[in-house]
Amino acid sequence: MKNILVVILFVLLISIVIPLGISKTYNAIIEDKDIISDIKDMKIEKDMEIQLFDTKTQTVIDVPLEEYIMGVVAAEMPAKFNLEALKAQAVAARTFALYRISKYPNGHPSHPDSGLCNGVHCQAWLSKESLKDTHGKDWMLEYWPKIETSVLSTKGEIVTYNNNLIEPLFHSVSGGMTENSEEYFASRMDYLRSVPSPHEDGAPRLNGQVSLSIEAFINKLENKYPNIHLTEDNIKDKILLVNKSNSGRITQVKIDNEVVSGRDLRELFNLNSTNFKIYVLTDKDEIQIKTVGYGHGVGMSQWGANGMGNNGYTYEDILKHYYTGIDITNIHEK
Numbered sequence: 001m002k003n004i005l006v007v008i009l010f011v012l013l014i015s016i017v018i019p020l021g022i023s024k025t026y027n028a029i030i031e032d033k034d035i036i037s038d039i040k041d042m043k044i045e046k047d048m049e050i051q052l053f054d055t056k057t058q059t060v061i062d063v064p065l066e067e068y069i070m071g072v073v074a075a076e077m078p079a080k081f082n083l084e085a086l087k088a089q090a091v092a093a094r095t096f097a098l099y100r101i102s103k104y105p106n107g108h109p110s111h112p113d114s115g116l117c118n119g120v121h122c123q124a125w126l127s128k129e130s131l132k133d134t135h136g137k138d139w140m141l142e143y144w145p146k147i148e149t150s151v152l153s154t155k156g157e158i159v160t161y162n163n164n165l166i167e168p169l170f171h172s173v174s175g176g177m178t179e180n181s182e183e184y185f186a187s188r189m190d191y192l193r194s195v196p197s198p199h200e201d202g203a204p205r206l207n208g209q210v211s212l213s214i215e216a217f218i219n220k221l222e223n224k225y226p227n228i229h230l231t232e233d234n235i236k237d238k239i240l241l242v243n244k245s246n247s248g249r250i251t252q253v254k255i256d257n258e259v260v261s262g263r264d265l266r267e268l269f270n271l272n273s274t275n276f277k278i279y280v281l282t283d284k285d286e287i288q289i290k291t292v293g294y295g296h297g298v299g300m301s302q303w304g305a306n307g308m309g310n311n312g313y314t315y316e317d318i319l320k321h322y323y324t325g326i327d328i329t330n331i332h333e334k
């Protein structure tokens with residue numbers, strides 16, 4: 001006789017965030033809206049250097065801006081991606097760097113010596129020397145010129161909204177629709193709206209799964225939330241979907257008497273996204289959580305950008321698609 005897995009129930013779809021993978025996502029938190037600086041007030045020298053906090057040596061190093069952007073593009077996006085996607089990443093990386101520096105002129109609380117670090121906390125950066133060490137000579141020969149081209153052909157270009165630098169969040173792959181900023185982070189940003197992302201073919205982490213025993217699942221929840229009390233017998237009745245966002249990601253789930261955000265569940269169970277469904281397989285004593293997408297889903301989808309490039313779109317098309325109502329401005333020509 002067949003044991004059919006009893007699948008259950010709950011459904012959730014969502015997708016959330018997290019980033020690091022094939023590509024990382026900014027560990028960004030949109031904390032407030034009074035950001036920065038009208039770009040007209042910014043003074044950008046042509047040979048501007050970035051004061052970068054090196055998380056390994058715990059020292060500040062000076063790196064020319066455009067050289068810094070090359071090291072970010074190499075660290076944050078696969079170099080095999082379409083050149084237009086790399087160019088979009090370069091403009092986003094330049095925008096993010098200047099955004100951070102403008103927002104934290106006296107240092108970031110996590111690294112007071114500088115507003116910008118070279119870890120995923122801000123945006124990952126690798127020096128040319130470390131890229132040679134990690135990727136080897138053949139990679140450098142094949143891909144470094146492409147990375148240089150992506151940066152130099154967009155030199156000085158940044159993304160603005162109402163003349164202000166944006167916080168250009170991005171993620172690996174959305175699963176078909178990006179997310180409104182306020183559904184995952186604290187603040188609504190008018191340029192971070194949910195949009196379709198139809199060109200994500202080939203993304204290796206489009207679908208993911210986390211499996212654990214029912215007991216382990218219950219223990220994790222009860223350890224974090226003392227008000228939650230579940231048993232194998234009642235678990236199917238005690239987990240209810242409360243809210244999904246319009247993009248299909250789960251924003252709230254009621255577990256026993258506790259309402260838990262999709263983001264918190266994502267972090268607790270290390271899910272690829274908040275676009276998830278929970279299956280209770282009682283005959284296997286297993287919980288399976290299946291996800292669609294990889295990352296928080298807000299802003300530019302990197303795999304979507306690559307697909308747009310492969311379908312003939314330019315980096316400007318890509319940026320304007322994923323960041324609503326923005327302009328692309330050159331800091332040297334403003």
Ligand SMILES: [Zn+2]
Binds near residue numbers: 108110115121
């Ligand atoms: Zn940082």
